[in-house]
Amino acid sequence: MLLFAPFIVCVLALALDHLLGEPRRMHPIVGFGRLVTVVEKRLNIAPENPWRSLPAGMLAVLLLTVPMLILAVWVSVALEGLLLMLAQAVMLWLAISLRGLAEHGQAVAQPLHEGDLDGAREQVSRIVSRQASALDEQGVAAAATESMLENGADAVFASLFWFLIAGIPGVVLHRMVNTLDAMWGYRNPRFLYFGRAAARLDDLMGWVPARLTALTYMLLGDRKLAWWCWRTQAPLWDSPNAGPVMAAGAGALNVRLGGPSPYPSGVKQRPTLGGIQDASSASIEAAITLVRHGVWLWVGVVLAVTALIFLMVHS
Template sequence: MLFAPFVVCVLALALDRMLGEPRRLHPVVGFGRLAAVVEKTLNVTPGTPRRSLWAGCLAVLVLTGPVLCLAVWATVVLDGLLLLLAQAGALWLAMSLRGLAEHGRAVAEPLHEGDLAGAREQVSRIVSRQASALDEQGVAAAATESMLENGADAVFASLFWFVVAGIPGVVMHRMVNTLDAMWGYRNPRFLYFGRAAARLDDVMGWVPARLTAFTYTVLGNRKLAWWCWRNQAPQWDSPNAGPVMAAGAGALNVRLGGPSPYPGGMKQRPILGGGQDASPASVESAIKLVSHGIWLWLGILLAATVLVFLVVWVKWC
């Protein structure tokens, strides 16, 4: 059915809004636990570059191969309504718009009420920074950055890969993104072992990240967002997070980046955006930017589907 991708996206977003993330037996959580076991089993020589690199490649293949085969099998075997429901379920489990908003507001609300300790506790659940060393502006900046970056990873990239490759695409991206989040660290343990997952995540996230940056630019302060994207994004160490966060910071007219405390010490990061300091309001604005972006994507998908329908209809007539 020509309108199936649009219908699936709407159903998945409706499930996300009504149910949110499953509290128990979430497949992404289960996959993460399995990945931790595989990593402990295979990453036995972290100080040996070649062996660690090959072990990391094997780990990615062992974890993603069977699940990807199952996703392809489901796409081939299922048909009609069953396939549509399976697609909606897979997309719902892969993305997390409601969860994103809940995590962001869990930081913004105590911060707005002057409860810095509570805000630090909440932000420590969504970022890897040393939350105890963050001041109010630092907590707000960390939460705002998380909303912008995870909007790309957990929402827009999932929609993109579903439209491009159906269940196999969205499932593969979610697995690779999860492995990168767990293993993509430049420390002695994961420097080589996590490289395969990190590079694969860079490849799968390249187009969605730039579409997300474009979305933020269109919906926010266009001139500043475009300038930040062009001039500040190349300074960021991540090829995909750079455009997303730079464009998002510019779109919101908020200053992000800069020095940040991590468990391993202070990390010097480039300044992104400009104008106002991060605040509870900037966290809420980032959430709204992602939400409005979803409506834009759905509108474009519907318009493209209608256009294809009209072209086919004219040819048949």
């Protein structure tokens, strides 16, 4: 039973996610985000001074993560057996948000498919930071497709990875660090120095999961094109983890992503990723399917490895 516990917990968490989705009220990540805002306002008082802002950002990361990490370790030690498995399943459910990812993507794909560009722009503005009003149909589809691929890595596969590696403490630490990076990891005057510690820690924790996600996308899609895109296009991307994920995902779907993108601060020139097909509502749905199939591939691998260890132990 204990040997198969990780597999059982993953299945339970995915079942909870499928049945319940994201909690509509009192989501712990939302509460943590509010605390992050309060701490940042108190500590980030000299954002353009690296000698003050860098240490302040490091202190903020410690203040926000260490107490919760200690609590997560205590829960893992204090509970055992079925209670521990239930606690792990609940924590993993709160972290993965596979159903929420699909709902956000489909909310863009449906109006786009129906020709409602304004409705699609409104929906995509909720999941990306681009200037949605400046996006055409292909731009909206590309933005949503990219979001599905990248958030699949950050929210779904990385959470599964850190649960399998370190249980509840791993899941908690990763989600906190990823949230800090999402809120502070901007290269603007306010967060250039203050958010650097969070950004680097997120890069570190995401390095292995990102490449496993890229491998997953490659195995489940156009393998040859995904590998070529990963090898040649990923190094051109400015993020060490998003590059492999986005390039392999775009290649697996044979869809063209990246390129110039409008932001409130101006147009950002990004490398082109993937194949030759334009992004569309179909590519959004295909990206959602790719993430879903990838999750069940991971669960299948966990079961196969566990069964192999079981047979080796009892042979």
